[in-house]
Amino acid sequence: MITLYDYELSGNCYKLRLLMRFLGIEWATQKIDFYPGREHKADWFLQLNPLGQLPVIDDDGFILRDAQAILVYLASEYDHNRNWYDQNNPKMVGRIAMWLSFAESITATASAARLHDNLFYDLDIEKCRTEAHALFRILDEHLWFAEQEEQNWICSDKNPTIADIACFPYTMLSEEGGISRLPYPAIRRWTDRFKRIPGFIEMPGIFPI
């Protein structure tokens, strides 16, 4: 049984809830009081993840941290159809890794802006917003040209991959950090498509279609 160390308002934890739901995996939740309790910085949690960050999973004793790493693991272990992460296709693996890293940049900017506005983190908010806009321009352009080739997803023309899951939450929550998506029409269409994936679940701030 998988245990997810989880915080409801975390977009990174939500990525794993999404994938597990899409794959139909059962899991147990261990709630962490991220705010205001800062439980992710408690001694016992630092034993699990010395970085003091969510999420972490414990899959029958196999402990793994980092949302993107966990997406790779869960898709490789539990998606027998290889739709979400086709590890037999080297180019696909490379492309997905590239966009997982891009998702991490979205977290460092758009998610940081949200932490500043909602949980009072002391950050350079203008820098976060400017850099998030620069990333969204790149994603919007990529998705627009994908649409021209009838490709609906970030890495694949057939089905969404873990790259879409990794980029979705903090893009969709950007307005909580004061980052409008009005300039990114292709991103807005892609988020609509994402919400139509069978098994899609919500989190606070992200609504169904």
Add this chain to the structure above:
Amino acid sequence: MAKRWFPILRSEEAEKGHVAQVALLGKEFAVWRAGDGQINVWENRCPHRGVRLSLGTNTGTELKCRYHCWRFESGSGQCVSIPSIPQRPIAKAIKVATYRCAEKYGYVWVNLEIDTDLPMVSALEDRPLTTLRSLFTNASLATVIESLSAYCFLPENASNLEEALLPAKLSKLEPLTFEAKSKDTAIIFLLQPASEESTVIHAAVTAALTGIKRLTTLRHHNERMEVLRDLAESSASRLKTPHFEPAQQIRGN
């Protein structure tokens, strides 16, 4: 300024099931296509509690507000369902502000004033067109117009790549419509003043392109238009920089 037709979205980007969010002259609009193909350009505000309708759902016949699920019908904007009071008749006054819109030359157009004519750009009439990717630009209309003269691209029958570096010949066709011509290839710019500080640059090539040729052209102009956008945005940020020396710091005793 408001009394004319403005292009606001490429027609094919008004997908069924989607609600696009668009800005024009500092106002926001929810743009959505009903299942029967009808295009709607509405004020982006639910008349009930003011929530943006672009957060809502396009059901195919109605736009459903995210907040209290009030439904407004395609065409009229009339409220047709209030789930919290299902038995009561709905007052005719409960209605979204709708705008006159049309689809022409591959774009959705809106007119904020009552006007009987359809949008008309003579340079686009009866011409084959390929619409390019529109670019949201953080620069005023005036700054974008100034930057347009620097637009350069590789014409169809170019003999070498250096021809892409020669500025195209720019002519103003109408206040918001420009043509950039290089050799025999023309590109038409249609400008959408989104706000005082932002402009959407729409553009079309006057040729019907398909397949690889179309994709190559889309990519080429996208790359050139991003250069144009960078230029407009850097002039816009220069304009914003105050032109005075910082005052000397005064030390208190």
